[in-house]
Amino acid sequence: MTAITLFGLLFLLLVAGVPIAVALGLSTSVVILFFTNEPTLLIAQKLFISLDKFALMAIPLFVLMGNFLSQGGAAQRIIRFARALVGHLPGGLPMSAIFACVIFAAVSGSSPATVAAIGSIMMGAIKEDGYSPAFSVGSIVSSGSLGIIMPPSIILIVYGVTVDQSIGKLFMAGVLPAFFLGGLLMLVTYIAARRGGHKRQPMASWKEIWGSFKDASWGLFVIVIVIGGIYGGIFTPTEAAAVSAVYAFFATKFIYRDLSWKMIPQVIKTSAATAAMIMFIIANAMIFAHLLTTEQMPQDLANWIISLNLNMYMFLILLNLLLLLAGNFMEPSSLIMILAPLIFPIAVQLGVDPIHLGVIITVNMEIGMLTPPVGLNLFVASGISGLTLQETIRASMPWFFALLAGLAIITYIPWISLMIPNMIYG
């Protein structure tokens, strides 16, 4: 009865268009008030206490880092470097765009920001080079989605905090899948471009490769701080975030000189607002998760699923289907906060590695960003390119299917996700 009221109310509020954070807090409060003996004061207290975790502080810091580096110059320099490296291959320009997206994902930590930054520069260039607009839009929309699996990833932090797993491990687990998916997307581009018979770009000289690398390296250095710092056991993710946020400010302000003093408060304000939006959902989702646990709903659900005698592989298929479907309607971090506490105990009982589960969920969310009605990347891309939403969706189809294939492979070969974390953490 409690479960039906809770989920029924939540569903109703969500469909009515009440913001996710409020819908979570409200439905939980109603259930606590009428079905349990817990003091209501606890809800106000939880609003504060559930945010009081050092790991969570990485979120505002990474948002700030990404916003500083998205102020212009870094994206352009990364693109130049990517073009110098892979621009001469068939499909060179869209390939460089994908490569630039993979790198920029590691620098910005956000999918829509990646699509916006790389897309606004590359879409025009790809079109000028004789590719169809579909080609340029499709490749960038799909590769921009790598932003949420490549560390630093806010989605992985949210997952780690929700189910109490090491964020350092999760970040390391995201690296190889991100490159693997990036490689798949480039492969599709390569094949499509060869078939289309597009003209090829001349190969860049070593001097150009080195020069573009040197120029981009100030931006690329945050990758060293974040991935290197965590990999080497020097920083916790939050410490890495603090260092890279301040570093991003210095690089953008004093080295690239893309930031006037007047713009700085605006960048901080925008970042604070974005972070606040995520943190407010987290605060409310934690109250929701707390109720789920005290009412033992995840256990009940787990017992029921186990009684169906599903094996791990069947479960993973169902999980992927559920997440792909749900990902069509809700933004990734909120979806993870609602579903992860329910899925986690079942998956662990069936023998799925908790870190691998985080990667599977995140890749599903990534694909969800390419599907309507809540595909954030689609909106950003159609905004930049001027294509309609339908055209943008059709354009991204080949890459979308490549990502689906990648998801299947990542789901059933845990090694791809677990190789690096196992190497570091043993």
Added chain:
Amino acid sequence: MQRLDWTINAFSSTVMTVCMTVATVTAFMNVVLRYVFGMSVPWAGVLTAYLFIWSALFGAAYGFKIGMHIGVTVVIQNLPAKLAKWMLTINLIIMVVFLSVLTWWGMQFIHFSINLQQIDIDLRIPFWTIYLCVPISMGIAVYQLLRKLYLVLTIPTSRFSYDTVMKESA
């Protein structure tokens, strides 16, 4: 009334931005002190967390003004204007009631903390002063939502859309 509105908006966005800035600098300084100078500053971590929470809660309140809180708006965005207006009105009333109750619970929570007389060991200030952000920010959220409610009730249906009411520029 306009002055009050300006003051509330300026207050919440300033708290949000300043806390974000100070927290970032504190977190960074803490890393530098620890790794470069080998000093451990126990209060820095606590202060960082509290500042980010203040930034987040006041930001959340301010977010109701600029319509930043995401939701599943497919349905309400595609309803005929008249129906959407009704639905938004009901949504806003529900939200105002809930957040008012939450503000009240927040005040009870403060009252409870004052009675406990607990003090944060690292920062040497009473806990209730840190918790003050809960009722204040939620109170501001109620104000912002009441404004939206007024807006949706006074706007002519011909000019109504979900975004014009919910999203005001900063």
